[in-house]
Amino acid sequence: MKKFPTSSEFAAQANTNPEKYAQLYQQSIESDESNEAFWAKRAELVDWIKKPTKIKDINYDLDDFRIKWFEDGELNVSVNCLDRHLVDNPYKPAIIWEGDHPSLHKIISFKELHSEVCRLGNAMRKMGVGKGDRVALYLPMVPEAVVSMLACARIGAVHTVVFGGFSAESLASRIVDSQAKLVITADEGVRGNRYSPLKTNVDRALDVDGTECVEKVIVVHRTGNSVPMSGRRDVWYHTVIDNSNEDCPPETMNAEDPLFLLYTSGSTGKPKGVVHSTGGYLTYALSTFRDVFDVKEDDVFWCTADVGWITGHSYVTYGPLANGTTTVMFEGVPQYPTWARIGQIIDKHDVSILYTAPTAIRAMMKEGDAFVRESNRESLRLLGTVGEPINPEAWDWYHSVVGEGRCPIVDTWWQTETGGILMAPLPNSVDMKPGAAMNPLYGIKPVIVDSDGVELEDAAAGNLIISDGWPGQMRTIYGDHKRFLETYYTTYPGSYFTGDGAMRDEDGHYWITGRVDDVLNVSGHRIGTAEIESALVSHPAAAETAIVGMPHELKGQGICAYVILRHGEEDSERLRGELNRHVRAEIGPIANLDAIYVVDALPKTRSGKIMRRILRKLAAGEFDGLGDTSTLAEASVVDDLIKTVKSA
Ligand code: WT7
Secondary structure (H helix, E strand, O other), X not given: OOOEOOOHHHHOOOOOOHHHHHHHHHHHHOOHHHHHHHHXXXXXXXXXXXXXXXXXXXXXXXXXXEEEEOOOOEEOHHHHHOHHHOOOOOOOEEEEEEOOOOOOEEEEXXXXXXXXXXXXXXXXXXXXXXXXXXEEEEOOOOHHHHHHHHHHHHHOOEEEEOOOOOOHHHHHHHHHHHOOOEEEEEOOEEEOOEEEOHHHHHHHHOOOOOOOOOOEEEEEOOOOOOOOOOOOOEEEHHHHHHOOOOOOOOOOEEOOOEEEEEEEOOOOOOOEEEEEEOHHHHHHHHHHHHHHOOOOOOOEEEEXXXXXXXXXXXXXXXXXXXXOOEEEEEOOOOOOOOOOHHHHHHHHHOOOEEEEOHHHHHHHHHOOHHHHXXXXXXXXXXXXXXXXXXXXXXXXXXXXXXXXXXXXXXXXXXXXXXXOOOEOOOOOOOOEOOOOOEOEOOOOEEEEEOOOOOEOOOOEEEEEEEXXXXXOOOOEEOOOHHHHHHHHOOOOOOEXXXXXXXXXXOOOOEEEEEEOOOEEEEOOEEEEHHHHHHHHHOOOOEEEEEEEEEXXXXXXXXXXXXXXXXXXXXXXXXXXXXXXXXXXXXXXXXXXXXEEXXXXXXXXXXXXXXXXHHHHHHHOOOOOOOOOOOOEOOOHHHHHHHHHHHHO
16 A cells, blocks of 8 residues: 655644654543643633633443533634634735635735724624524625624624535525524525525525524625615615624623534434534634644635635634634635636635635546646645545545645544544544545544444444544434434444544544445535435426436536326426426535436345445446345346446
8 A cells, every 4th residue: 555654844834743643642542631731722822711620421321422622611702713813913904815716816915904893793783683693694705704703702692603615495494493683694606606595595494484583684885786675675785894893892702602503414314403612612623623724823824615615614714714724715616717726826815724615626637737837836835635435536635736745634524413523544643545634633532333332443434433522513403303313323332423424544644434324425525315315306307206326527427317297298308307396496506416317226135225235336337246136026136227228
């Protein structure tokens, strides 16, 4: 197996080394006492209003379930991200914003960011928004998105960011579930010179029953194209900022108060609102950012994720800003105006750390090296990836072409639920293996189990669980604690079930093999098959459907739909196009159906369960070795399916 040592250039300045990592990791997990002592030390990186005396209280027994971190501590997250940097570094860039068009950029200092956050905080308070109220953010990648998150944190409101690529329907269901009082949006979003009608989507969402909770809509003026503003409800962002003062006393929050909700897909039902805490989440985002990205005072850190995903929460906003690190926000897409854009941005802003997704790396790789080589990328010293397993070819290309062989790659494994990174090869702590997340971070105890929950030792493959807890772990599903316990703490009693499979090799290094449930990972974004199925059958032509993942060269996983049409409906390319448009409109463009097979029947067991295993194989073009089909209610169904798929 190919291993990549850290370049001597990087090693010479690295914050850690193999011995230090091994020693601190061992200490952090050795005993309950040393684990608690480790986290107590990490919590010292936070500025507390009241320092916690209790560090950790975790019990995964379902009768007396508790997850509490730093429970008597008090703090304010915006103070940690802003105020505390104003003493030494008021004029340091907090945000470098690069607009969709290369002619647009803005540099916002910590002082300026602080001032705008305070103004918005005051404006929200004036609107009657306070501690515990939910605020939905439906914004493009503009600085106002980060301002809004931090302004919520300042006044104790709970933000729920909804990715700007989601549809009006998806937005509505999140507003209904969270009962948000306020929505912050923009007139339009711009990506790759294409405009998206955010305000119009908000208007449509607010026509849906159950959204009457929304009292006000604040609208950021981004493109200036005219949008309908409804008199009493809608106000312009710049107007409320202009009319507010910048003296906004931070709300004192308990460590266990929620900081935000973020909706993510599960294997069943509607997306669930993952609840993250104030003290534990901040401690975890802050400390993992430092450890994983080998952070130095002058770093310019660029995470390409949208703030609509957890990666954008922890590593565009909270992790960097809590550390006083300059964070780059990019509004656009890697291919606009050309595929050279990523490299151009690195050179333009002297980016030293780039954190992106395998899907973007593969897309750039496919366009050829010449685009990347238009830039010199001299400022880069570290690379990161996240969202899905990275294939070794893409890893090699990222390492040798983008990073010119001198930048280590941190392959970071984590989830919306975990709040921050749980596994990665900390820079200069280990020789990297392309495709492996390698090692747990400090304090994290991964365990591999078989389907009966028996722990597998040494080199093994199975399901990945985490015993014990960490401060960044989710606390509940908003409004549905029962579903929370069932989803994560029932399958393997006493441990957190990740939903991922993993392999541990002979050297003890971890490789994530992908989801073991009905959750797809499309371009590093999570979508539940049940969610897509329910969107698809809401089309009048569709009677029944099964969604499975299929291999996709760029996206990692694509979406494959098997559809049974209603009586009287006829298969045609036009109809299939319409079904696809319908699903994209219901969920958002990320739910694009990459293959649609119209079939007469689905393979079911005698008890009526769809045998997805077979559908997955066929979708991948594997027609032999379909495994045990003896439990099928009707064996001929499979032959018909094979014919349909082969002839498509
Ligand atoms: C799922 C979580 C928080 C990261 C962004 C996605 C997969 C994530 C890796 C990685 C292999 C990965 C897992 C995980 N995943 N990172 N480095 N290697 N797989 O967050 O939407 O909550 O998805 O993404 O399957 O369970 P998410």
